[in-house]
Amino acid sequence: MKIFRVLGIPVELDISFLILMVFIYLLTYLGFLSLNLAVLITLVFVVVVIHELAHSYVALRFGVKIRSILLLPIGGVSRMEEIPKVPRQEFLISIAGPLTNIIMAMLTAVPLMLNLPGPFRPFFGDFLAVNLVLALFNLIPAFPMDGGRILRAILAERVSYLRATRIAANLGKTIAAMMAVTGLFYNLFLILIGLFIYIGAEQEYQSTLISSLLEGVTVGDVMTPDPVTLRPDMTVGEALDVMFRKKHMGYPVTDGDELAGIVTFHDISEAARDVMVGDVMTAEVVTAAEDEELTSVLEKMNRHQLGRLPVMGDGKLKGIISRTDIIRTLNLMRKGIE
Ligand SMILES: [Zn+2]
CATH class of the missing domain: 3.10.580.10 (CBS-domain)
Structure with missing residues (x-):
């Protein structure tokens, strides 16, 4: 379901996302969930959309076609053509998301520190926290996070694109393994994230390997x-x-x-x-x-x-x-x- 267009990019809601939202606000209405929590969840999605819009906006300027930004219960996905294998462009497209979150966090910090009054004042703390967490999580130097792409782009200025991908993917897998081991002792959720990162790193390497092997073959x-x-x-x-x-x-x-x-x-x-x-x-x-x-x-x-x-x-x-x-x-x- 297409809901609106920003900068020429359609933002779509998946039906499962709508059901989730209706469910959350129904629970809030019935008193099973606090309004603050419902607002926090909504804020997370708003921030995710802004993050994805930042990637898409920069990608659009490099001529990458954007089909849409799709909102799912697990987050947002930018559905775009393949990002050009030009390190500088990949670097700028990837860093745009986390950088936007950091800028938004800083902009919220100012009125918060000055203690300015305003209608949205109670949500500033949440907004700042959500932005910081999203920026930091995405800056983990591992695929499929933005950090993995940023690292590859930096490496690819010095070595071949394939080699850069291999180094970044291996680092990602190491981080994933460390997360999983830490998760065993502290939080089982970390094991899941570790697995997600491990698979993402391997997939990115395989698909880069395939496209570099097939380059020039008709x-x-x-x-x-x-x-x-x-x-x-x-x-x-x-x-x-x-x-x-x-x-x-x-x-x-x-x-x-x-x-x-x-x-x-x-x-x-x-x-x-x-x-x-x-x-x-x-x-x-x-x-x-x-x-x-x-x-x-x-x-x-x-x-x-x-x-x-x-x-x-x-x-x-x-x-x-x-x-x-x-x-x-x-x-x-x-x-x-x-
Ligand atoms: Zn991102």
């Missing part, structure tokens, strides 16, 4: 050229015969020279044998271009949850590329650098 390099195609006027029975002979799981459907759709074994397996392929195929096809980079195709596959894409070149079907093709290439290249 679809044309790994696709299967001249794929077996089906026609929309074939019956499902005929298509199944082809599938059993060729043993692929998905086929482009062509009508003359034109790409008409794509059909998978899954689409066909539940249809009657005399139904036309044209009626069970997916006509809205997501395609890849022959000269497109593999990283962009992988991202496309993930976004649409697809296992294979037809490859187009000069308006014609040139081949087909599957997730398996990409993984095979990755494994070969990984062997190459080990």
Whole structure:
């Protein structure tokens, strides 16, 4: 649910977040929760949105597309395109969030110290505390926190981007392990945070490794050229015969020279044998271009949850590329650098 736009960025509420808010205020109304606590929880979300807006605003200025800021019961997520692998830009985008919190904390500290009266005066203490905690937590130098990205950006000015990511990820994992061990003695919640950081660090390293391995590799390099195609006027029975002979799981459907759709074994397996392929195929096809980079195709596959894409070149079907093709290439290249 889109609620408002700030600086051209839509802020959206997830339905689970709305339910949480209604629930909190219902509990407050019924007297199970103090109003102060309800306000504090609301303040946390307001501060989180401002924090995410700061990241998005700076990212927007570097030309990164922002889809939205989504509020979930666990916090806020900026849904943006991949941040450019330019250390200075990543540094500024990452530091914008915590820095905004520190500035807001300082701005609140002034009226608090001067003891200025005002209608919002009772909430200043909470506002300041929430901002400080959020800034400090995010400055922990570990992925997926901002601190991890800030550290990587600083390191990447001196060593390669991949190496910088590896150092930052390893530091993140060490911090995560220390948190978990401390958690064993003091607070079990720390073990959860440790686990969250550990997984985040490993994921960031893996995805950076993949994109740096695949850099410069195009679809044309790994696709299967001249794929077996089906026609929309074939019956499902005929298509199944082809599938059993060729043993692929998905086929482009062509009508003359034109790409008409794509059909998978899954689409066909539940249809009657005399139904036309044209009626069970997916006509809205997501395609890849022959000269497109593999990283962009992988991202496309993930976004649409697809296992294979037809490859187009000069308006014609040139081949087909599957997730398996990409993984095979990755494994070969990984062997190459080990
Ligand atoms: Zn942040």
